[in-house]
């Protein structure tokens with residue numbers, strides 16, 4: 312089996328897929344797109360992924376898009392250990408429902424602070440026409456970009472995103488408690504944990520890890536996922552926003568847990 316992953320180092324959606332490929336020790340060729348330069352809108356790439364977003368997986372010539380779909384696909388074609396999908400159909404249903412929640416709430420909310428804090432200086436430097444042209448070229452996120460504008464989302468949108476993220480941390484804390492932890496569905500890490508991981512890492516990277524400090528189960532979950540052997544190769548140097556955008560740098564960047572770095 313040969314895998315080519317079209318992705319971007321700092322893209323949260325890409326990080327989900329890299330984690331599964333690394334955890335399953337599936338060798339893959341990585342094609343890195345520069346999303347701020349617009350590589351995702353080049354005709355050759357749009358032919359693979361008409362949404363003009365990363366990631367896209369090429370598996371022996373078969374093209375699979377959308378990170379949630381890709382990680383389920385990878386788990387289906389390599390069902391041997393480690394498997395990230397519960398055998399029990401009821402548990403599997405819970406996992407899929409959680410993944411839908413994650414895509415709709417934290418994964419969507421995290422884009423607002425990401426764009427406002429990291430990408431805005433790049434857009435603010437464009438002329439209005441240039442910006443509109445860039446926004447219009449986005450098949451999936453045109454309205455999102457136009458709503459943001461060159462001045463960024465207003466504070467009320469930032470607050471709403473923060474609240475949606477807070478509800479996600481609380482939901483995680485409750486789910487870990489109900490399942491017995493340490494993972495969202497209990498003893499075994501599942502695709503739901505992998506799906507939410509990049510949003511949590513992103514917020515920590517933006518200096519907001521204190522937002523879940525009063526939720527001890529989430530804190531332990533965050534420590535556990537950083538200690539997973541697939542974490543360090545997934546977050547290779549250059550994968551954090553603070554590494555690409557030094558103006559964001561604070562002291563709280565989420566390196567892999569020390570045990571991983573040492574091993």
Ligand SMILES: N[C@@H](CCC(=O)N[C@@H](CS)C(=O)NCC(=O)O)C(=O)O
Pocket residue numbers: 322323324325346351363364365366376377378379449452
């Ligand atoms: N639902 C899609 C969303 C993909 C997505 O939004 N990708 C972002 C990076 S995480 C992207 O490519 N953004 C580039 C752009 O919006 O132009 C998935 O999970 O694969």
